[in-house]
Amino acid sequence: MIRTRIAPAPTGPCHVGIARTALFNYLFTRKHGGTFVMRLEDTDVARSRKEFEQDVYDSLRWLCLDWDEGPDVGGDFGPYRQSERKQIYQAALQKLLEANLAYPCFCTPEELEEERNRRLKLKLPPRYKGKCPTLSRAEQEAAKAQGKPYSIRFRMPDKTIAFEDMIRGKVQFDGAEIGDFVIVKPDGDFIFHLSNVVDDIEMKITHVIRGEDHVSNTPRHLALAEALGATPPTYGHIPLILNPDRSKMSKRKNPTSVSDYRQWGYLPEAMVNFLALIGWSSGTEREVFSLDELVAAFSIEAVGRAGAIFDIEKLNWLNGNYIRALPLEELQKRLRPYLPDADPDYLRRVIPLIQERLKRLDEAPALTEFFFRDELEYDPALLIAKKHTAEESRAALSQVLDRLSTIEEFGIESLENGLRGLVEELGWKTGHLFMAIRVAVTGSTATPPLFETMSVLGKERCLTRIRRAIEKLSAMSGERT
């Protein structure tokens, strides 16, 4: 039985990298009928916050990446918050201490810093090489008796540690290059390496899929598992998401919070699809997948090894795609937060006109503004039709007004008949007249189709706006004479 986990640290808003790691874990797990666990790694008390924990849940749930066990849903291997599992780590620590596989380190931060710099200057890897590893029990007790603060280090074995990565194949490190690392802080807090490994063991995690930034931690984790006498999980390291400059994606250079993308009106379907496409390909030419379809098509071996840039343009395209595919009712529902004051019935008629023009939901207010405003603001010069003067445009709009007045019901067909007829009579180019009307009625040169738009706006509003346009044009021709 496969068991996987996503192990976020609630030290910031849910990062898209976490979301993608969760996604790959989710796909792998569902594909194989396993159990997906949410484990909160909140061992860093100073930086962990409840609101971030909530943000992780909200963001991942929004993406429909639900978990089977977790702090908020329970399960047989809880608690699922590391802050609530200290006794478990304490027991593991005792085991290591008793076997002399870990030892107290009394070095001060200053001493460590000094040693680090010295080794760096000698072009040596900055690993720990203090005196504490060889302290006798008596010396350790003496130092403790003096009240000296101490951390606890794990004795990293002096041997080659190799493992078979699900994605990159065989990887190996020299344990001696790594050095003894801290697993407990002087204040008693456990460091991620220990809690992470202990929990993976205790929670019977079989496969760990995580970011590439963890490959160099893997030998530590393998050594820890061995010291604890446990069989380690199988590891797989997915490539990182990159900034356009190819550095690791960071909020300094890019928005990284899932909640940001959510607010901008990216659909969760598009987000999931996009995230899956970063570093993974189905091997076919297909690129649009629902979450369920991804589960069916996914294969961990097909995940690439090279980092990939977060290409917002592709996300935009996918999002537009998904928006266009949404049923009217569904789109209206999703648009509600962006147009909270709109009358539902009226909105139902407006939405079809902007659906294929939307790349993000948050563009809706700007695209539909003229449907809701009373007074339009625009440059009157836009009313002057191409190849025509202000006066000619005014006269034409006057005729448009007359013609429109004779139309009882502003249906698409009646508008088309009336207006196209007028184009003929005037001898104008269709586009020239229609653009003048468009600007008069919407205040914009880029709008949904004219007749549909006018039909939705209704006769009254259209006539009023055309009258206003005529006034503006009169003022302009007046200025000239």
Added chain:
RNA sequence: GACCCCAUCGUCUAGCCUGGUCCAGGACACCGGGUUUUCAUCCCGGCAACACGGGUUCAAAUCCCGUUGGGGUCGCCA
């Protein structure tokens, strides 16, 4: 600097394992054209890559070595 990883169009990638079917396919972006009352959609077309150098081979994007480039890690963060 050390260690580890990576390397196909601007971007995401297919192909690489099992060399020839690849003068390298798809998608996004971009450019051009068509449909069209504008915008958008849609359709058609175009631009554009095997990082470099050695090998191995009848034949290399595919195998090997090296170089270069990029990234990650080196925390009493995760």
